[in-house]
Amino acid sequence: MRYSGFRVIKEALTGHKGWGPAWRDAAPKPHYDFVIIGGGGHGLATAHYLAKVYGKANIAVVEKGWIGGGNVGRNTTIIRSNYLLDGNEPFYEHSMKLWEGLEQDLNYNAMVSQRGIMNLIHTDAQRDAFRRRGNAMILNGADAELLSAADVKREAPFLNFDNARFPIKGALVQRRGGSVRHDAVAWGYARAADSRGVDIIQNCEVTGFRIEQGKVLGVETSRGYIGAGKIGCAVAGSSGRVMAMAGMRLPIESHVLQAFVSEGLKPVLPGVITFGAGHFYVSQSDKGGLVFGGDLDGYNSYAQRGNLPVVEDVCEGGMALMPMIGRVRLLRMWGGVMDMSMDGSPIIDQTPVDGLYFNGGWCYGGFKATPASGYAFAHLLATDKPHDTAKAYRLDRFRTGRMIDERGAGPQPNLH
Numbered sequence: 308m309r310y311s312g313f314r315v316i317k318e319a320l321t322g323h324k325g326w327g328p329a330w331r332d333a334a335p336k337p338h339y340d341f342v343i344i345g346g347g348g349h350g351l352a353t354a355h356y357l358a359k360v361y362g363k364a365n366i367a368v369v370e371k372g373w374i375g376g377g378n379v380g381r382n383t384t385i386i387r388s389n390y391l392l393d394g395n396e397p398f399y400e401h402s403m404k405l406w407e408g409l410e411q412d413l414n415y416n417a418m419v420s421q422r423g424i425m426n427l428i429h430t431d432a433q434r435d436a437f438r439r440r441g442n443a444m445i446l447n448g449a450d451a452e453l454l455s456a457a458d459v460k461r462e463a464p465f466l467n468f469d470n471a472r473f474p475i476k477g478a479l480v481q482r483r484g485g486s487v488r489h490d491a492v493a494w495g496y497a498r499a500a501d502s503r504g505v506d507i508i509q510n511c512e513v514t515g516f517r518i519e520q521g522k523v524l525g526v527e528t529s530r531g532y533i534g535a536g537k538i539g540c541a542v543a544g545s546s547g548r549v550m551a552m553a554g555m556r557l558p559i560e561s562h563v564l565q566a567f568v569s570e571g572l573k574p575v576l577p578g579v580i581t582f583g584a585g586h587f588y589v590s591q592s593d594k595g596g597l598v599f600g601g602d603l604d605g606y607n608s609y610a611q612r613g614n615l616p617v618v619e620d621v622c623e624g625g626m627a628l629m630p631m632i633g634r635v636r637l638l639r640m641w642g643g644v645m646d647m648s649m650d651g652s653p654i655i656d657q658t659p660v661d662g663l664y665f666n667g668g669w670c671y672g673g674f675k676a677t678p679a680s681g682y683a684f685a686h687l688l689a690t691d692k693p694h695d696t697a698k699a700y701r702l703d704r705f706r707t708g709r710m711i712d713e714r715g716a717g718p719q720p721n722l723h
């Protein structure tokens with residue numbers, strides 16, 4: 308069923324009896340050509356592009372819980388392509404272009420909102436670094452603008468410009484950045500993939516791999532064995548655990564990241580704003596809540612919940628930036644499990660096991676990457692060659708020393 312304005316009006320006039328489920332509740336078949344492990348944004352996008360762009364069929368996505376229950380439905384919804392390094396920027400700009408056409412591609416309202424992202428500058432050295440990053444973005448075909456303090460004050464007068472601990476000296480802005488409704492991305496990809504015959508199998512946990520003579524033959528699951536020609540693993544925070552079942556130890560640690568939502572306010576924030584002197588980023592949802600976050604909790608964990616010290620730290624960052632939120636009540640918060648790689652950049656690559664492919668290491672920036680990641684992973688699965696935009700995301704770079712350390716933090720996953 309195609310969604311359209313006409314359809315909405317027709318259903319409104321006929322008692323909403325014509326809406327069907329957005330995707331089938333598929334039962335596992337004995338064998339697929341492609342099995343994607345993980346029904347998050349990346350796994351579902353991979354299945355969609357495999358079917359749509361690469362013309363593949365007989366594809367399944369196996370998800371241990373429900374679609375949207377992982378990080379794809381837990382993030383702070385920010386999209387941007389404001390990267391410095393050559394290994395990253397073309398990839399994230401490809402993602403931005405896919406976001407720009409996503410709703411038409413999926414025939415789904417994902418509420419893609421290019422309301423802009425403003426990275427605040429607080430020191431002269433930071434201005435130099437952001438100017439360099441902006442130039443790198445422009446050289447890679449993205450948009451970037453450098454704002455003065457007066458420009459920032461005009462666009463965001465509610466920030467603390469009076470006697471602030473960290474005075475605001477300007478900002479790097481990407482107008483095409485913004486936010487997208489996160490769970491709608493999962494639902495939109497699931498529906499589009501299902502419409503092309505992909506089986507989306509929920510409540511189906513992969514519990515092991517069947518590997519013979521270095522080749523993977525299929526997966527053991529909580530719903531029985533499923534044979535596969537090729538298997539793509541896209542399980543984000545569970546990457547270490549799942550790939551361990553195939554005998555691999557990854558250069559990835561799992562950490563908790565929390566997100567926060569305040570009570571609803573009248574529209575006040577024009578777009579996404581990030582604090583340059585601490586770790587705090589905020590936007591306002593269409594319902595009016597301030598959606599914000601900050602640092603990781605700082606210890607390894609697979610729990611989808613965090614602790615109070617980071618709540619305090621994040622709220623302090625918010626207060627330092629815009630004291631007016633001091634009287635706003637925090638409505639809810641939650642945590643997700645982040646697959647933090649050693650250099651802060653992702654991996655999309657074949658593995659030493661024939662027929663087994665890996666997608667992970669997204670740290671806390673994988674939501675904006677969803678379309679390009681799915682595209683590049685589908686390309687790899689279909690052709691056995693890396694996509695042009697993802698050539699640097701090799702698994703062996705940690706052995707060969709070709710790190711993509713965007714933040715310059717070294718092999719410290721909790722700092723990326």
Ligand SMILES: Cc1cc2nc3c(=O)[nH]c(=O)nc-3n(C[C@H](O)[C@H](O)[C@H](O)COP(=O)(O)OP(=O)(O)OC[C@H]3O[C@@H](n4cnc5c(N)ncnc54)[C@H](O)[C@@H]3O)c2cc1C
Binds near residue numbers: 370376549673674
């Ligand atoms: C609080 C928070 C804020 C964030 N903010 C942003 C942001 O603003 N911008 C941004 O770009 N990124 C952000 N991120 C990061 C982003 O959400 C993730 O990098 C991205 O969603 C990970 O990819 P995914 O959607 O495929 O993961 P997930 O949705 O986690 O998908 C992985 C799936 O694999 C399934 N799985 C695990 N093990 C198995 C198994 N054994 N068998 C079968 N299935 C299994 C899981 O149940 C899960 O559904 C944030 C993350 C969090 C938690």
